[in-house]
Structures are given as C-alpha cells and as structure tokens.
Amino acid sequence: MLITSVNNNKIKELVKLKDKKYRDKVSLFFVEGLDIIEEAYKKGYLIELYILEGSDILYEDIPYTYVSYEVMKKISDMDSVSRYYGVCKYLDENTLGNKIIILDNIQDPGNLGTIIRSAVAFNFDTVMISNDSVSIYNPKVIRATKGMLFNKNIITCDIDDFISKNKEYLIIGTDVNDGCDIKNIDIPDKIAIVIGNEGRGIRDSVRDKCDKFVYIKMNNDCESLNAGVSASILMYEVMNR
C-alpha cells in the first residue's frame, strides 16, 4: 500500500505522535533513522514501519506501509526527510537494578539522551526520570540516545517517593561546594546517583533525602559541568572501582 495524502486518517494519527499527551494516551512513539530502527526491531519494540516510496522493505515480520515524500515530510521530525519511520510501543519498565542514575527535572533533550547512552557504557542498569523531566519519548531525546534507550531499564516516576521507600540504596547527591571527591567514597552494591536540573540543581525535597554528597574535582574557574558530563563522569567513576 502507498499513502500519498497527508490528509489520510492514519497519517493524521502519526502526526499526533509528535505531541507528548497523545503519545502517553496511546503508549506509542516514533523513531527515525536506520540504526535506531534496527535497535527497536532487535529488542522487540518496533510494531509498524513507514517506508519512503522507492526504499527497500527492512523486515518481513513487521507490518509496513509505503508513503510519498510529502507524507514522510509531514510525519518526520527531522530536517532531512527520513527513508524509514518506525512506530514503537512504550518501553517496559523492569524491576530496579543495583546501579541507578536518577534525573531530577532534567530539561535538555540532548542531556537526557546522552545520559542514557552513557548509562549503557558505564553499566548503570536503571535510568530513573522524574515526572517533570523532559520525556524519554521526545524525538530529540531518542536521537541523542543513538538507539541506546532500548538497552536500558528506564523508569519515569515520582523520585521523592522512590527515595523515601527504597532505603537499601545509598543515595548520592552532587554538590560542587560540599561533599567529598567521588574518587574517595565507598561504593556499595546498591547505589543511586541524583543529577539535578541544569539551572537549579537538585530540588530541596530530594536533596534532604540524600545520604551523601559528592563532587567531581575541577578548577574553580568553572562553576559547574554540563549535566550530561557530570552524570557520565560519576557513572564512569563508579564503574571503575
């Protein structure tokens, strides 16, 4: 089948996937680009594929529809028009692992994507995102993960509530001025590191519940690191113990 009209009902529905509220309602999101579609397929999250006319069919076992250039342009979130647009079901949320990176109101899509990518690299098994952070299903976040979101247990929840109820984790906050060098702390089996908002840092109610604070040693001329860099270095240090 080839769809050439942007007014086709199915296409109108796909366009709505750009909207967070609609995504949450139907529990579906979209991915673009061969690499990430391949990851989604391998992990069993890809349920439907839209293919730019003239391009090859990728998977025999995934329903597909050909679309015209105009239609692909309409549903795509990219500057350049993709050849493939995949619809995926929302990620399963698994039980908590032992190494958690907690993101408290992270707003920059690039930062969230980068942190998920680094969590895979540095063996953090769970990425926990506060309800008020940027959505994991935001197209810019997905691109920044380079497909790594399908490799991780990602949980969006009330992090205040999580910390209150899970006393077995050592909850580590970051503080440039206080606390101790990440290189000098003991790393227990169960650890959760909290990364705060890009501008305001960790919110007070979460900060109050942290067991310990750490900093990354740096020159005083620099007030703080980018949130994605901070999170990555802390996870790297924990892995290297």
Add this chain to the structure above:
Amino acid sequence: MLITSVNNNKIKELVKLKDKKYRDKVSLFFVEGLDIIEEAYKKGYLIELYILEGSDILYEDIPYTYVSYEVMKKISDMDSVSRYYGVCKYLDENTLGNKIIILDNIQDPGNLGTIIRSAVAFNFDTVMISNDSVSIYNPKVIRATKGMLFNKNIITCDIDDFISKNKEYLIIGTDVNDGCDIKNIDIPDKIAIVIGNEGRGIRDSVRDKCDKFVYIKMNNDCESLNAGVSASILMYEVMNR
C-alpha cells in the same frame, strides 16, 4: 537613547550578527543573558550593550542603547526575549598552551560549548577547532559554554597543518576498538587530544598523524559516547594524573 524601530540602521547591522559570514567580516559577535555578559565584561570583550527599556544600566564604562521589546525580539536569538544583549569583539588567540583539546569537524553546537566548559574545569589551556567545525561564535555554542569561552585560549585553524608543524606535542587520537585505556598511558608535559566528528570520527589525514590512540573503558553494548562526554572524560583523566 531609545531605539524603537526594527528598521533602524544600527539594528539592521545587529541582526546581521546572526550570520557567520557577517560576524567574520566585522570580527564581532553577540551574547545574551546576564551571566555571560558579566563574563564578557570582566574579561574585556564587551564593547557595547543593548538594554530592554525599563531595565537597569549595568556598566558605566560600556556604551549602551535602550531598545524596545520589538527591537530586542528582532536582534535576540533566544525564545524568550533577553533584557540584555551585548556586542563583543572576537577573542584574542594566544600562544599555544601545554594541554590542547583538538576538535576535528565537531558539528553540534552543544558539544562544542560543553567541551569548552569542561576544558576550563579540567585545566586544558587551549581549545583548537578545525576550520570546518561549528563556529565558536554561534549563539548556541556560546550559550552552552555558560560564559566559559572568555576563560580559554580558543584557536580556530587548520589542524592538519598544526599537527605537522608541532612535533613537541604527544598527539592522542581516540579509537574505541584499538589503542589503550586512557588510564594506562604516560602523560607528557605537552599533550594534544583529538576528538573527531560526531558521526564519522577523526578524518584519515589527521588520524595518520596521531602518535597514540586511547579509549575509554566501557560496556560493549555501547558503540560510542557522546563527543562532549568523551572529550570531558579524557581531559578529566589527564588532569587526575
């Protein structure tokens, strides 16, 4: 003086500062936001200030002009309209330091800004940017530096040429599959680390000139790290020797 017309000749010139070619022609760029304007002022790069009507004068020794909301909206690069818009002269390029981070065709403004910020944090004195990388004066780069660009020696040049002519530096390339763990290499006084393009890595002509290759230890499930994260961890490791 208050300018209320977007057709004012001075305002038309400011709008042109959004264009790289014009910036290079006049050797001027603009910054927005109090923090970064303060950094520009402290380091002597701020030459002129445009202030949203109703806001305070910041510095008695810097020429200023009040502008209307409409005018500020026209010259600003931000989604929200700034209260202050500063015109700066291009950065002085100083003599080379001992610790150089070389960026080979970095394209993402957030990555370049993040790397400059991390270079300040981790005592790399020189950031060298290939001619075909995103411009340091791109407004998104400047925002991502959090004002740190005024704290660094930043040089845009032909990096092939630099490496050929400066044999006293140990030139280190990054290679996920080859080379040795950054933790295990000797760090000489003069070192330059090359970070490649986000998609393609280091170009062949530069790769051929590297003295050594290093990697950051990570899980095989992750093909590579974000370029800003890689650069930051490598600089962090060098500082911590």
